[in-house]
Amino acid sequence: MKVFLILALGASFFIAQPAWAATPPFIPTNGKLLIIGEQEDSMDYYLATVGPVPGGFMFYTSIQLMDGLTSPSDHGGGINNAKYFIDTNPNTVVQLGLYMVGALQDIVKGGYDHNIIKLADWLKKINRPVYLRIGYEFDLPDNNYDPDAYKAAYRYIVDHLRAQGVNNVAYVWHSACLADSPDTFLTWYPGDNYVDWFGVSIFNPLQIAKAKTFLKVARLYHKPFMIAESTPAGCVSTQAKREWFKHFFDFINEEGIKVVCYINCNWDTYPIFTSMNWGDSQVQDDQEILLRWRKQIKNGFLQSSPDLFNKLSGKYSA
Numbered sequence: 001m002k003v004f005l006i007l008a009l010g011a012s013f014f015i016a017q018p019a020w021a022a023t024p025p026f027i028p029t030n031g032k033l034l035i036i037g038e039q040e041d042s043m044d045y046y047l048a049t050v051g052p053v054p055g056g057f058m059f060y061t062s063i064q065l066m067d068g069l070t071s072p073s074d075h076g077g078g079i080n081n082a083k084y085f086i087d088t089n090p091n092t093v094v095q096l097g098l099y100m101v102g103a104l105q106d107i108v109k110g111g112y113d114h115n116i117i118k119l120a121d122w123l124k125k126i127n128r129p130v131y132l133r134i135g136y137e138f139d140l141p142d143n144n145y146d147p148d149a150y151k152a153a154y155r156y157i158v159d160h161l162r163a164q165g166v167n168n169v170a171y172v173w174h175s176a177c178l179a180d181s182p183d184t185f186l187t188w189y190p191g192d193n194y195v196d197w198f199g200v201s202i203f204n205p206l207q208i209a210k211a212k213t214f215l216k217v218a219r220l221y222h223k224p225f226m227i228a229e230s231t232p233a234g235c236v237s238t239q240a241k242r243e244w245f246k247h248f249f250d251f252i253n254e255e256g257i258k259v260v261c262y263i264n265c266n267w268d269t270y271p272i273f274t275s276m277n278w279g280d281s282q283v284q285d286d287q288e289i290l291l292r293w294r295k296q297i298k299n300g301f302l303q304s305s306p307d308l309f310n311k312l313s314g315k316y317s318a
Contacts, residue, residue, distance in 0.1 A: 024196040025170045025314025026093070026129045027224045028258050031300040033312075035095045035131075035261040037229075039078025042265035042282065043085065049284045050264075050293070053304035056093035056131075057085045058229075058261050063100040063107060063157075066115040069122050076272035078265065086126055091304045093129040093312075095228070095261050097136040097174075098157070104135075104149040108156045116157060120164035129312055131259070133174040133228055134158070137201060138188045140176040147187040154190040170314070174199035174228045175214055177207045182217045192221065197259075199228030204235075205247040215255060226259035227252070233267070233278040238286055241279075245289055249296050260301075 036046055037058030047053060059068060059082040067073040068080035086094065098119075106112060123130055134154045138145050158171055175185050177200040189195070198218035200211045211227075218225040232244035252260055266285075267278035283293040297303070302311055 023314055024224050025312070026131065026196075027313040028302055029311055029313055031302050031311070032252070032257065033093070033259045034297055034301045034303065035093065035259065037095070037261060037263045038080070039265050039270070040072065040081045040084060041079065042263075045282065046264045046284070050290070053089055053092065054297075055302045055304060055308055056095055056261075057082075057089065058095040058097070058263070059085075060097040060099060061119075063098060063103050063112045063115055066118045069119075076270065078270045086128075089304060090128075091306055091308050093131065093308070094126065095131040095133070095172075095259075097133045097229075100135045100153060101143050101145075104145065104153040107153040108149075113160065116160045117164065120161050120166050123161070123166050123169055124164075126168075128168065129309060130169045131172050131197065131226070131228075132169050133172040133199060136172075136174040136199075136228065137176040138174065139179060139185050141178075145188065150188050151190045155194050158190075158194045170196040172197040172199045172226065172228060175201070177201050177210045177214060180210060180213065182213060185214065186217070192223075195221075195223060197226055198223050199226045201229040202227055202248065202251075203229075203231055203233035205244060208247055208251050211251065212255070224258055225255075226261065227257055228261055229263060230261065231263040231265075231267075231278070231281040233276070233281070236277065236279045241281075241286065242289060242292075245283075245292055249292070252296075253299075 033056065034054045035056035035058050036043055036054045043057060060080050061068050069082045072079050072081040100107060103112065134157055135145060135150055137143060138150055161169065171194060173190065173195040179185050198214060200214050202208060202211055215225050232241045235241040235244045264282050266280040266282055267273040284290050302308060
């Protein structure tokens with residue numbers, strides 16, 4: 001019964017799509033796109049020791065503060081500095097997580113309209129494709145997002161960015177990937193006219209099975225699918241990390257995942273993560289993992305290049 005319900009919903013939403021939304025933007029037309037996150041020092045370390053420059057970089061900001069975009073910010077999880085990487089890497093895309101915990105009601109009341117305008121101005125100014133994760137990990141219990149309030153805030157932000165003339169953004173609906181049933185996360189779905197991409201987090205191998213469920217729904221809804229956040233959290237032993245990467249790349253290659261965002265950092269060095277025991281996810285700190293990583297990213301992953309944007313669908317007018 002649940003499967004038939006999803007099929008019916010998928011068909012009705014897809015038929016209702018306007019022409020401009022029929023082809024979601026920024027799908028790699030040949031290959032996969034690699035995006036690296038998230039702290040300034042960890043991404044600098046990646047660039048210095050792994051190379052080549054990836055196809056994009058991942059950053060975070062909040063609807064409340066709109067920080068980390070034009071100047072550095074740090075709330076205990078490492079320095080977030082979008083301007084630094086955008087200025088020094090012109091041929092890269094941006095993946096941006098927009099935090100809005102505790103702000104849903106105020107968003108739809110217009111309380112953050114000034115920050116939405118700031119975001120719109122910044123998006124237009126950087127003049128490159130952006131994957132925007134509005135209220136990322138919508139189903140994470142810690143975020144405590146009421147589904148109806150979340151959907152209203154998500155739509156409000158998209159409508160206002162469009163009204164401001166933003167045309168270089170793909171809107172990503174990003175699940176924490178903890179549920180087993182499609183019905184669970186569909187309660188947060190803002191609608192086809194507001195979602196360009198489905199995204200998931202993968203922090204442990206058990207999430208891959210749940211990600212496959214979410215991927216099936218993405219395909220029913222005719223939406224491209226990305227790994228929006230990934231890191232071998234809690235894989236403290238070298239062998240556990242090696243196994244994580246094996247399952248990770250198997251999933252990517254077997255399912256043809258088009259965009260992969262990996263967080264390459266030592267979590268234990270940042271104050272807000274030290275108690276979580278997530279360990280070190282830097283690929284360059286283990287020779288076997290580094291060799292596997294380099295082999296995989298040479299296998300069809302798009303990196304930074306002058307023609308990168310032309311390799312993505314849904315061109316926008318600069």
